[in-house]
Amino acid sequence: MGANSELGEFLRLCRAAVTPAELDLRVPAEHRRVAGLRREELAGLAGISVAYYTRLEQGRSTNASDQVLDAIARVLRLDATQRTHLGDLARRPPRAVRSRPPAEQPDPRSVHLLASLDHVPALLLGRRNDVLAWNRLGHALLAGHLPYGAPDDPATRPSMSRLLFLDPRTRALERDWEYYARTHVGYLRLVAGRYGEDRELARLIGELSMKSPEFAAWWAGGNVRECTFGSRTLDHPAVGPLEVTYQVWLQPDRPDHRLEVYTPGPDPAAAAALDALARSRQP
Known part of the structure; x- marks a missing residue:
């Protein structure tokens, strides 16, 4: 799917989610075919022409100013994450060429920091949620059934996205799997808007859409979510049920690498x- 069609899809989904009543628009209900806003209603409230908004929604205009995007976001009641996603899609070239990026390499400073966090579970994740590195407790908490050295080779790096949707043991680990999986889909959509040229990311999304009906349905919903903190309730096979909170620390010089720390x-x-888990996995 090209950037133009993704932008149009996102705008249509957001437009359908806002009703005239929410914006105090008094319109006759008879003969109305859509529950959400019509194009002309959105354009009028945003202060732009219907023709220009139509070109934008159809992907035939890629030079929308911040003022125009802010006006559209205001009418559609987009939150900060959705506004960022709108900007990412609107500014991508209409025919972006997807390429195979080089294998991601963890920054040595991040690996050193990860190793020093021996008392809490931690992982270093790449832009596609591949595990670039983890400490022993992070491995034991989230993927103890995989080899500890799997992240060392790009060919065997665990994909947290694939594990979450396609691995039965990872799915069984999450007590509230649906909530966490929905959040994960929203985050992947946000990343896909930011890195539309990434062929491997597109391949991952296509694979999950084909193999997981839940992923396909939630992806079609168009929701975007940032994922920088939260909590997870796990049914761990070694130590039983436990709740953990997580925080994501971004690397200033590598913003698409995230250090995820659990407490x-x-x-x-x-x-x-x-x-108990730490004691059981001591080398």
Whole structure:
């Protein structure tokens, strides 16, 4: 799917999600074929011509100013993450050539930091959610059934996206799998808008759409989400149920690499479970 069609799809989904009543538009209900805003209604509220908005939605205009995008975002009630995604799509070339990027390499400073965090689970993730590195406790918490050295070789690096949707053991690990998986889909869509030329990212999305009905359905919904903090409740095969919170630390010189750090949830039993897990995996 090209940038122009992705932009149009996103705008149509957002337009369908806003009703005239929410914007205090008084319009007759009879003969109305759409539940959301019509193009002319959105254009009028945003202060742009219907013809220009139509060209934008059809992908025939790629030079929208920040003022125009801000006006559209205001009418559609987009949050900050959705506004960022709109800008990413609007500024991509209409016929971006997808290429195979070089294999991602973890920054040595990040690897050193990861190794020093031996008391908490932590992972270094690339732009496509491939594991570039992890510490022993991060490996034990989220993917203990895989070889510890798997991230060392780009050919065998675990994909957290594939594990979440296609690996039964990872799915069973998540007590609230649907919520976390929906969040993951929203984040992948945000990344796809930012890196539309990444052939491997497009291949990953295509594979998940073909193999996972849930992924395909949620991807079609068009939601985008940032994923920088949150909590996960796990049914861990070694230590039982535990709640963990996570925070993502971005690398200033490599913004598409994320250090994901986990800490125990508020229940003291979670800290005890992580301690037990750490003891069981000591080399």
